[in-house]
Amino acid sequence: MMRDPEKTRKHILETAFWEIFRNGFNGVSINDIISKTRVTKGAFYHYFPTKNDLGYTIVDEMLIDMTLDRWVKPLAAYRNPVQGILSNLRKKIEESSNDSLGLGCPLNNLIQEMSSINPAFREKLNAVLELWISEIEKYLKKAQKDGYLKKSANPRQVAEFVVTAHEGAFGMSKSYRDKKLFWSVYHALWDYLNTIGTKPYSSN
Amino acid sequence: MMRDPEKTRKHILETAFWEIFRNGFNGVSINDIISKTRVTKGAFYHYFPTKNDLGYTIVDEMLIDMTLDRWVKPLAAYRNPVQGILSNLRKKIEESSNDSLGLGCPLNNLIQEMSSINPAFREKLNAVLELWISEIEKYLKKAQKDGYLKKSANPRQVAEFVVTAHEGAFGMSKSYRDKKLFWSVYHALWDYLNTIGTKPYSSN
Numbered sequence: 001m002m003r004d005p006e007k008t009r010k011h012i013l014e015t016a017f018w019e020i021f022r023n024g025f026n027g028v029s030i031n032d033i034i035s036k037t038r039v040t041k042g043a044f045y046h047y048f049p050t051k052n053d054l055g056y057t058i059v060d061e062m063l064i065d066m067t068l069d070r071w072v073k074p075l076a077a078y079r080n081p082v083q084g085i086l087s088n089l090r091k092k093i094e095e096s097s098n099d100s101l102g103l104g105c106p107l108n109n110l111i112q113e114m115s116s117i118n119p120a121f122r123e124k125l126n127a128v129l130e131l132w133i134s135e136i137e138k139y140l141k142k143a144q145k146d147g148y149l150k151k152s153a154n155p156r157q158v159a160e161f162v163v164t165a166h167e168g169a170f171g172m173s174k175s176y177r178d179k180k181l182f183w184s185v186y187h188a189l190w191d192y193l194n195t196i197g198t199k200p201y202s203s204n
Numbered sequence: 205m206m207r208d209p210e211k212t213r214k215h216i217l218e219t220a221f222w223e224i225f226r227n228g229f230n231g232v233s234i235n236d237i238i239s240k241t242r243v244t245k246g247a248f249y250h251y252f253p254t255k256n257d258l259g260y261t262i263v264d265e266m267l268i269d270m271t272l273d274r275w276v277k278p279l280a281a282y283r284n285p286v287q288g289i290l291s292n293l294r295k296k297i298e299e300s301s302n303d304s305l306g307l308g309c310p311l312n313n314l315i316q317e318m319s320s321i322n323p324a325f326r327e328k329l330n331a332v333l334e335l336w337i338s339e340i341e342k343y344l345k346k347a348q349k350d351g352y353l354k355k356s357a358n359p360r361q362v363a364e365f366v367v368t369a370h371e372g373a374f375g376m377s378k379s380y381r382d383k384k385l386f387w388s389v390y391h392a393l394w395d396y397l398n399t400i401g402t403k404p405y406s407s408n
Binding site (some may be wrong): 022023024026027102103104108109111112113115116117122125126129156157158160161163164165167168169171172174175176177181184185187188189191192195196 | 226227228230231306307308312313315316317319320321326329330333360361362364365367368369371372373375376378379380381385388389391392393395396399400
């Protein structure tokens with residue numbers, strides 16, 4: 001067992017994240033996670049008294065950062081945020097394998113599995129989704145102010161649709177295990193965003 | 205216990221469908237389902253030797269019909285299938301409550317929960333999704349032939365995007381438990397389809 005408490009806690013969290021990502025929250029037991037982490041039961045329960053505590057901590061400490069790191073922070077590098085949304089999505093699809101797409105999106109997986117059976121889990125997961133949408137909305141408002149998005153476009157509605165298309169594409173790719181579906185959604189989203197943008201976007 | 209074998213079997217299937225829809229496939233046990241159906245264990249196992257048999261039968265005998273009944277057959281009533289897709293979606297949102305949207309879509313729920321952990325389940329669920337997409341594609345090809353869809357549009361890509369938007373909206377609504385998100389996706393889909401249609405669609 002590791003002697004550094006902070007390291008031990010992080011190690012449990014990361015191991016649990018991957019086990020839950022692959023098998024679902026109800027598809028893994030605390031004993032599965034303990035045996036994968038190789039920490040003692042006592043150490044495990046010291047950090048996470050219940051399985052729900054573990055799940056909530058994964059949402060609060062990992063899913064929020066992962067969502068911002070993957071889908072929001074990269075947009076800062078683009079002068080035109082709408083171009084940024086498309087280019088970032090394109091990069092993420094290119095970096096994914098058919099197998100990794102078959103696992104879905106960690107946030108979407110937990111939302112679908114837990115929202116209707118655990119209200120506290122639903123609230124925490126919804127806060128991540130709402131953060132993602134509202135950050136995209138901020139970028140779209142900036143795009144509108146800077147003349148990249150038509151004045152007639154509703155940034156909140158577009159942000160909701162963009163995030164729905166991302167999560168929908170992850171959900172469908174989980175079924176197809178094939179990037180083709182994801183590319184198809186990317187091209188349709190490109191067409192859609194082009195109609196509300198003020199200039200044609202580069203497809204690169 | 206009911207004496208009519210076909211009725212007993214249907215009763216088990218329908219009860220199991222709702223239990224699984226509400227709680228997830230891994231969230232209900234065979235004993236939960238048996239106690240809700242009020243059939244004997246012997247009768248249950250006679251029809252469904254394993255929980256997977258029950259799950260597969262729900263997909264093959266219920267989800268295929270439900271998907272066609274809700275999302276494909278209604279399109280036959282519209283001369284312009286693209287208008288049909290929008291009007292049917294509008295009706296379905298109007299008929300839904302925030303609570304019912306909180307349960308998600310039965311097909312999407314099972315895809316997200318089971319695809320990465322059970323390959324046989326994934327194949328069966330993917331067949332339903334593929335049927336839905338290919339039926340929408342047929343309608344879009346007809347729309348294109350009849351001059352309702354621009355020649356530049358790719359019917360397969362549009363069909364994939366339409367179904368992704370539907371399932372994405374169900375997935376997001378499960379988190380928000382609020383029709384507003386679903387309406388937002390509807391309006392964005394309306395904008396998108398308008399750009400590839402040859403005439404403005406009615407929003408009714």
